Amino acid sequence: MTEPAPQDKTVTKDTSAEPDGGRKAPRVGVFVCDCGSNIAGVVDCGKVREAAEKLGDVVVAKENKYTCSDVGQAEIIKAIKEHGIERVVVAACSPRLHEPTFRNCIQQAGLNPYLLHMVNIREQCSWVHGHEKAKATKKALELVKMGVSKAARLEPLEAREVPVEPSSLVVGGGVAGIQAALDLANMGFKVYMVEKEPSIGGKMAMLDKTFPTGDCAICILAPKMVELSRHPNITLLSYSEVEEVKGYIGNFEVKVRKKARYVHEELCVGCGVCADACPVKVDNEFDLGFGQRKAIYVPFPQAVPLRYTIDKEHCIHFKSGKCLLCAKACANNAIDHKMKDEIVNLKVGTIIVATGYETYVPLRKGVYKYWECDNVITGLELERLLNASGPTGGHLVRPSDGKRPEKIAFIQCVGSRNKKIDRNYCSRVCCMYAIKNAQIIMEHEPNTEISVYYNDIRAFGKGFEELYHRVREEYAVEFIRGRPAKLKEDPTTKRITIRAEETLLNMITEREFDLVVLSTGLIPSEGSKSIGKTLGLTTTPDGFFAEAHPKLRPVETALDGVYVAGCAQGPKDIPDSVAQAKAAASSAAAPMFAKKVTIEPLTASVDEDLCVGCGLCVELCPYGAPELVTVEKGGTKARIIEALCHGCGTCAASCPQKAITCKQFTDEQIYSEIFAALGAEDKKGEGRKKAEAGVS
């Protein structure tokens, strides 16, 4: 440790001599951050600094405009060296944001990085008490006091370095997952792609054209799908779901359930003879109920892998034990009705979650009468009806009678920007897909009249505004500002009357249409919910996955080694999904290229002298980290297998002997925070130490 510099008469005092229950008082430095005006605009940081300086153990306290800046960090390093600081308290933002920054900083000054404690006076003080400056200052001060108290009891820890498996799991085979998988595979890493549907392709495969350029969606996607399936570094597990993930960055153990498709993938050639033979017709989910498929099927002609799947629910054989026409028809004997689900165990270093979105389903008894009226459809259903490989071969028809619709209305923001149904966010794609589909319809049938009921048109991307103007000017698509209040169906003609307030005209109008298209928003997918639970990922209030930082760590999650891409993170269009997928792939590649990663040493340890070998910790630990061992001195004691310990501290909280220490969150450290938190009002400063001695 650096020799303490000659005493600075104003800010330094010698505290090492003060005894505290046998604890040698370490020299604590406090750094109070203004964060520009983010903190200093509310909290009187000068006052906090002054008060911090007077706290026991504190030898120096500084205030900085931006502690995380180069200057701010340099000051910490300088102060550590000059004042022989042994524990550092940074009172600034959330440790969830800058703890790594400051750990790194104090390490540069020669301190163990775990001798840092961050006091959150921004997210949990200045930002939430903006109107109560005096109270916020008082709170900040008390938080600093708690922090100093904990910091003084921190112990140095050694980070564990672990090897990183050079392989990645990509969950979800939409365009984002496909791109991420291809990028990683091209960098030379082994990739496992898990897709729950029988084919990859995701929602993009269902779309007709893409905005604003009019590229055919499947034409640009299918080559990527094929490339993925043929890539030597990629193993495609379609019709599979992730069941369990254990481990941590670099060393995830993943259990995947490969659902029985009742067709051997290695034998099936995708010829389709089986489907021809199958007598069962059901609605094809891929065509959203407009087209039909057989009970043995591929969801769409360009499916990858082009392997048939038996829909167990509708297959006659699974109901009556008879039929087997498909099996008889198959020349390769690929069909096996006795096939069982298979569990595949994978070991991967990183995970990319690209589980996409689902479209909002209009309310059963809603204003838009989606469930009651045949001629009210959603935007995604329109995509299928416009798609050349869709159920109508690309001819737009009214679902009620199969005739060409002459007057079409689009209703925007269905399931978006609506507080009543708790969908406050903008889905970002609906304006443009409606505009794009209006263009496609007008190109096919120039005599169609199209009206778009909108709140705001959000044409923010490259080429979007231009397309919007083109559709208005060249194709005379009418844009009506106003949210429809009521839809009424004519029982004989099945035409729909929309009653709406046209806010630009300040008029209530009723207009009749042949077809109404609801531009439904994007919502988190069921697949996201399931993998989110499995991995323990956090979401933002809209239900999409939360990125580690909204600006600076847009593809990382709070969980090291797990990245997010595409609409699983929030609604976005195809170019943004692809860009994010590429970012996620490159972020995931970093630790895999480095081949090793340091992980937090926050584990539990057992004091064998105190342990009575009761085994409660063994019972409580979800990871099987504690084990009972017979020790040389005789008797049974618990011992923690460090590699398995995740550091949650449940064992420490339960140990009746208080024999277990949870590093960085020891009993002593937590009690010290409790004491400090309440010490201010508790005028019995003396009682503090006594009580403390009693518990630790």
Add this chain to the structure above:
Amino acid sequence: MEAATHESGRESAYEPKIVAFCCNWCSYAGADLAGTTRLQYPPNVRIIRVMCSGRVDPAFVLKAFALGADGVIVAGCHPADCHYISGNEKTAIRGDFLNSFLEEAGIESCRFKVEWIAGSEGRKFADTVKKMVSELEKLGPIGQEAPPDE
């Protein structure tokens, strides 16, 4: 010397003091989100960060009350969402135990809460604090009306 810095608050107004144990992954993140979205709540809460709500020894809660806390919150991930698989299940059990114990000790039930607050629930965090503060303000300090037994 500490006193000088604490005199700023008015002594007449009762300011209940709440200690909140928040798990790193959900509740602490929720509290952070309340901050980033600038949701305002009373400054009466002191958050102690733990990695998992399962780390919270019931003795921590009792000690906080013994030292003069007017209310204690233990906040963790929602059931089945625990970052450590099942830590919050233990929290729930300990919460039940604490509730019955505190009732025996004559401490009003609104003074101790186990709450499940997700990282996305900044609003819930702010509301939880607001609600407890307003309840505690009505109630006054522990044992104000009825003097403690000891």
